[in-house]
Amino acid sequence: MSTPAPRIWVVDDDRSVRFVLATALSEAGYDVSGFDSAQAVRDALAKRPPPDMLFTDVRMPGDSGLQLLDGLKQQHPQLPVVVMSAYTDVASTAGAFRGGAHEFLSKPFDLDEAVALAARVLGDHDTAPADAPQPTGDSDALVGDTAEMRQLFRAIGRLAQAPVSVLVTGETGTGKELVARALHRESPRARQPFVALNTAAIPAELLESELFGHEAGAFTGASRRYIGRFEQADGGTLFLDEIGDMPASLQTRLLRVLAEDEFFRVGGRELIRVDVRVIAATHQDLERLVAEGRFRADLLHRLDVVRLKLPPLRDRRDDVGQLAERFLQAAAEKLDAPPKRLGRAALQRLREHAWPGNVRELQNLCWRLAALAPADLVTPQDLDGLLSASASVPDAAEPVAAGDWDDALRAWADTRLRAGDDDIHAQARERLDRALLETALVHTGGRRAEAATRLGVGRNTLTRKLGARRRRS
Numbered sequence: 001m002s003t004p005a006p007r008i009w010v011v012d013d014d015r016s017v018r019f020v021l022a023t024a025l026s027e028a029g030y031d032v033s034g035f036d037s038a039q040a041v042r043d044a045l046a047k048r049p050p051p052d053m054l055f056t057d058v059r060m061p062g063d064s065g066l067q068l069l070d071g072l073k074q075q076h077p078q079l080p081v082v083v084m085s086a087y088t089d090v091a092s093t094a095g096a097f098r099g100g101a102h103e104f105l106s107k108p109f110d111l112d113e114a115v116a117l118a119a120r121v122l123g124d125h126d127t128a129p130a131d132a133p134q135p136t137g138d139s140d141a142l143v144g145d146t147a148e149m150r151q152l153f154r155a156i157g158r159l160a161q162a163p164v165s166v167l168v169t170g171e172t173g174t175g176k177e178l179v180a181r182a183l184h185r186e187s188p189r190a191r192q193p194f195v196a197l198n199t200a201a202i203p204a205e206l207l208e209s210e211l212f213g214h215e216a217g218a219f220t221g222a223s224r225r226y227i228g229r230f231e232q233a234d235g236g237t238l239f240l241d242e243i244g245d246m247p248a249s250l251q252t253r254l255l256r257v258l259a260e261d262e263f264f265r266v267g268g269r270e271l272i273r274v275d276v277r278v279i280a281a282t283h284q285d286l287e288r289l290v291a292e293g294r295f296r297a298d299l300l301h302r303l304d305v306v307r308l309k310l311p312p313l314r315d316r317r318d319d320v321g322q323l324a325e326r327f328l329q330a331a332a333e334k335l336d337a338p339p340k341r342l343g344r345a346a347l348q349r350l351r352e353h354a355w356p357g358n359v360r361e362l363q364n365l366c367w368r369l370a371a372l373a374p375a376d377l378v379t380p381q382d383l384d385g386l387l388s389a390s391a392s393v394p395d396a397a398e399p400v401a402a403g404d405w406d407d408a409l410r411a412w413a414d415t416r417l418r419a420g421d422d423d424i425h426a427q428a429r430e431r432l433d434r435a436l437l438e439t440a441l442v443h444t445g446g447r448r449a450e451a452a453t454r455l456g457v458g459r460n461t462l463t464r465k466l467g468a469r470r471r472r473s
Helices: 015-027 038-045 065-075 090-098 111-122 147-159 176-185 204-212 248-260 286-291 297-303 317-335 344-352 358-372 402-418 424-443 448-455 459-472
Strands: 007-011 031-035 053-057 081-085 103-106 166-169 194-198 237-241 262-264 271-273 277-282 306-309
Touching: 007 015, 007 038, 015 031, 015 111, 031 038, 038 053, 038 065, 053 065, 053 111, 065 081, 065 090, 081 111, 090 103, 090 147, 103 111, 103 147, 147 176, 147 306, 166 176, 176 194, 176 237, 176 277, 204 248, 248 262, 248 297, 286 297, 317 344, 317 358, 402 424, 424 448
Parallel strands: 007 031, 007 053, 053 081, 081 103, 166 277, 166 306, 194 237, 237 277
Antiparallel strands: 262 271
């Protein structure tokens, strides 16, 4: 006697979506039934046993797919439910997983992907679903509709429920702290503190006290007890940004805390125990730092249980318009003014920009536009000068040859000499300094010490040149 085909129900008010998905699953050998609403599913369940698997859309007339999911999980907790939606922000994906969804499919999806998913699920459909409901929150901080961001949202939705360390990587300005905040906000720790610390922004001699706290009299100037970031984050999440800049001596202490959840304050004898989820972030290649002996391999393994890599903005240019609209709206609310709108030509120019400073650079640009653009509609002329700080930085996919740079400099010098200028060496030095300084600051998110290091000049030199540039402007 042959085994009956697994039964799959497809719930979607869009007849075309319901038809093509049901057809693909039927051709793969499944027994498929279609429904146009959550109520239709409930009516069917009153007359027959539940299916082996169910696909549901989110937005439908009457109850939503998430409301259907909630009811199904109460009555049939073992039923694998796949949520489908064209809305793929963190709130939607995390809400689905929090409600017990087995998987989240972003519309439009590949039919082969859906069939393969059914094969994986029904090959092990006795597996219990993930534990669910947790507090929710506003997840609008992360914006994007490209494939890269949809994949990131799904990963955040899953990882938020798992008590594991996460390493967030990506270039400066891609939004690593926003990812950390989303992981915390959608997690069981959401009602507890989220504490952030940029390890590169704290002098090395003070970082130990900042992390672990100190007792009164522990060192000169320690007049009273200080509670460090680990204790402040007890029960919640500690976000350590730019972890690659942590001094070697502190890497050892951090490793011990991660392994044993306990430490002593600086100058203290009381053993402090904490329950903290650590999320670390870096724009550096930690594997290279390990190979160079500048970062502990065992610490990397502790932090890198799961890695999330944020794409640079140049790799998701289709998100530029959505991001810019959001930033312009936020700036208008702060300035108590009507929001600016990007004209078609201005938007196209922004999409073609290299964005070496990533999302942070775009956000800063939108604030300048909100304050400086003369009309409500932003034109390409409004962008002139505002993109110049990073215009000389090429797209990573389109490197500029050294000969092109030399030729441009020779052409500029020839033009100035023909015009009768006498002091072009000073002019060239000033423009070179300005381009290098502004570009380095974009790459480091405005951190002068790091910009000076990457340029190979002293911080005092960089500060002096910036000061001189401001006085001339």
